[in-house]
Amino acid sequence: MGDGDHVREIETVLNGGETGRDSVVTESWRRCVDSYGLDPARHEPAHIVTEAELRQHRERSERLIATARSGLQALFRQVAGQRYVVMLADAKGVCVDYFGDPRFEDDLRRAGLYLGSDWSEQLAGTCAVGSCLVAGQAVTIHQSDHFGLAHTPLSCTAAPIYDSRGELTAVLDISLLRSPGPKPSQNLAMSLVRASARRVEMANLMATTRRDWVLRFSTSPDFLEVDPDAAVALDGSGCIVGLTRGASEALGPDSPLLGERVDTVFDLSLDDLPDLMRGRPTEDRVLHLRDGRRMFGHAIAPNTPRAPVRRSAETRGGAFAGLSGGDPALDRILERAERLAGSGIPLLIRGETGTGKERLARAIHVAGPASRAFVTLRGAGLTPARLDEALAATTGPATLFLRGIEDLSDTAQAALLTTFDTRDDLFTIASTRSADSPQLRTDLHFRLAGATLTLPPLRLRRDVDWLIDRLLRRIGTDLRLSPAARAELAGRAWPGNIRELQSTLATAVALAEGAVIDLPDLVETPDGREPTPNDDLEAMLDACGWNMARAARRLGVNRSTVMRRARRAGLSPKC
Numbered sequence: 001m002g003d004g005d006h007v008r009e010i011e012t013v014l015n016g017g018e019t020g021r022d023s024v025v026t027e028s029w030r031r032c033v034d035s036y037g038l039d040p041a042r043h044e045p046a047h048i049v050t051e052a053e054l055r056q057h058r059e060r061s062e063r064l065i066a067t068a069r070s071g072l073q074a075l076f077r078q079v080a081g082q083r084y085v086v087m088l089a090d091a092k093g094v095c096v097d098y099f100g101d102p103r104f105e106d107d108l109r110r111a112g113l114y115l116g117s118d119w120s121e122q123l124a125g126t127c128a129v130g131s132c133l134v135a136g137q138a139v140t141i142h143q144s145d146h147f148g149l150a151h152t153p154l155s156c157t158a159a160p161i162y163d164s165r166g167e168l169t170a171v172l173d174i175s176l177l178r179s180p181g182p183k184p185s186q187n188l189a190m191s192l193v194r195a196s197a198r199r200v201e202m203a204n205l206m207a208t209t210r211r212d213w214v215l216r217f218s219t220s221p222d223f224l225e226v227d228p229d230a231a232v233a234l235d236g237s238g239c240i241v242g243l244t245r246g247a248s249e250a251l252g253p254d255s256p257l258l259g260e261r262v263d264t265v266f267d268l269s270l271d272d273l274p275d276l277m278r279g280r281p282t283e284d285r286v287l288h289l290r291d292g293r294r295m296f297g298h299a300i301a302p303n304t305p306r307a308p309v310r311r312s313a314e315t316r317g318g319a320f321a322g323l324s325g326g327d328p329a330l331d332r333i334l335e336r337a338e339r340l341a342g343s344g345i346p347l348l349i350r351g352e353t354g355t356g357k358e359r360l361a362r363a364i365h366v367a368g369p370a371s372r373a374f375v376t377l378r379g380a381g382l383t384p385a386r387l388d389e390a391l392a393a394t395t396g397p398a399t400l401f402l403r404g405i406e407d408l409s410d411t412a413q414a415a416l417l418t419t420f421d422t423r424d425d426l427f428t429i430a431s432t433r434s435a436d437s438p439q440l441r442t443d444l445h446f447r448l449a450g451a452t453l454t455l456p457p458l459r460l461r462r463d464v465d466w467l468i469d470r471l472l473r474r475i476g477t478d479l480r481l482s483p484a485a486r487a488e489l490a491g492r493a494w495p496g497n498i499r500e501l502q503s504t505l506a507t508a509v510a511l512a513e514g515a516v517i518d519l520p521d522l523v524e525t526p527d528g529r530e531p532t533p534n535d536d537l538e539a540m541l542d543a544c545g546w547n548m549a550r551a552a553r554r555l556g557v558n559r560s561t562v563m564r565r566a567r568r569a570g571l572s573p574k575c
């Protein structure tokens with residue numbers, strides 16, 4: 001169809017004419033003109049949000065992205081051979097996760113089939129993501145179904161993802177840059193995308209209602225346990241507290257099921273649920289609906305309540321023991337790390353050299369699911385061959401610790417992306433010394449940085465004394481530090497952080513002549529540290545308990561300079 005024909009057809013529809021298009025398409029065309037004032041003849045390029053905006057969109061969808069990831073990956077594996085791209089868009093229409101063939105990346109980016117593209121109908125006109133968000137149902141927007149001429153080569157199929165409260169929260173889309181002519185060529189795409197959205201909703205319901213009963217059900221006993229049609233979550237009094245879209249469609253398209261008691265829909269009570277658990281043949285687990293229908297049920301008991309995260313440094317045990325001596329900023333980071341450890345969300349650990357990034361990565365690994373291998377790879381010098389070799393050595397699930405991702409070459413970045421597309425059993429933890437976002441390809445950056453943990457430098461920590469004692473114990477010495485030596489260590493700037501403190505102590509132990517380590521045993525390390533920026537000053541003063549002399553030593557300036565800077569910045573101790 002030529003450009004002129006496309007525009008003329010839209011005019012015909014707007015004038016009330018019938019052209020054989022699906023109603024979901026023609027209604028969207030009308031909205032494009034009447035509500036959004038769009039012009040079909042204008043070649044609008046793809047709308048891509050800025051990197052900062054994309055980060056915000058992804059942060060808001062962090063949990064969903066993590067839950068949906070393996071479903072997206074499985075879908076991509078099914079369709080990658082036919083050159084489909086898989087996208088997850090948030091409720092605003094912005095693509096927050098993406099799987100595509102890196103070989104066609106430039107074309108995909110230009111077409112907007114990429115991370116950060118904004119497919120809301122108001123901006124992009126009739127398109128699968130935008131129209132799915134408005135219609136609340138699965139749609140295929142094939143070639144000239146698109147409103148804007150720029151998008152008419154594409155064929156896109158999208159299905160909505162509803163959260164457990166029944167709100168439309170995201171859209172799963174698979175798209176082709178170029179496709180065969182007839183629209184029915186996309187029927188298979190439609191069933192794949194619908195099935196994947198259903199599985200993502202199911203995984204999301206399971207993840208958000210761990211302390212409730214979940215009753216999954218299907219019209220047939222086949223695949224009931226592995227791929228049920230729908231599910232509801234039930235609280236301790238038998239009320240429905242969560243559901244998948246399939247459940248509202250099957251049980252009460254016209255009634256709000258949330259808050260209803262389960263016995264208003266099914267002929268059963270909470271006491272009957274144990275009979276529907278795994279162990280009985282699926283064909284015997286019949287559910288009778290109040291309206292006379294029959295289905296097959298699979299009940300999943302609540303998980304025991306999660307153990308509360310231990311907050312105090314004294315009581316933190318397990319994998320995270322020994323990482324903090326009560327530094328409040330570090331404790332907050334460790335609490336987050338404990339929560340994220342089993343989530344499967346890719347983690348980025350940021351911090352200056354020697355702040356303990358690898359140590360934290362190992363703790364997170366140990367706190368995660370058992371029987372995963374731990375594979376460390378350095379970003380510097382990583383080659384595709386080295387990556388393959390390291391991963392070939394692991395047969396099952398593994399934690400991949402990528403150390404220093406700021407040093408990854410372009411080829412290593414491409415190889416990692418390919419690996420992530422083919423292996424969904426890798427949990428990644430990456431580390432970087434760079435204070436800003438490391439300069440990586442955007443798609444890789446988002447694959448690696450699902451959540452970021454930033455370790456404080458030693459000069460800003462308030463538990464330096466604790467760390468000194470811990471390191472001395474690890475060196476295995478009975479020597480003690482003189483008060484002067486301790487004060488000197490507590491006051492240094494430590495550009496090499498814990499690693500430098502460790503080696504200073506080891507040298508001091510070797511040099512000490514008596515039972516006490518004193519000032520002459522503490523060798524000076526060259527201070528290659530950048531001057532501390534002013535905004536660090538308050539944190540530094542807090543870390544030094546507002547002892548001006550100590551802060552001055554850590555900053556490498558004299559005491560009066562610290563006092564002057566603090567006065568100029570209006571800083572005073574918090575009581």
Ligand SMILES: Nc1ncnc2c1ncn2[C@@H]1O[C@H](COP(=O)(O)OP(=O)(O)OP(=O)(O)O)[C@@H](O)[C@H]1O
Binds near residue numbers: 352356
């Ligand atoms: N809590 C701790 N207790 C004792 N030793 C520690 C602690 N944290 C880190 N270390 C030691 O400090 C050194 C540096 O730690 P690590 O290698 O984890 O730092 P890093 O931030 O990954 O460093 P880099 O960025 O230079 O690779 C190691 O020898 C480690 O054993």
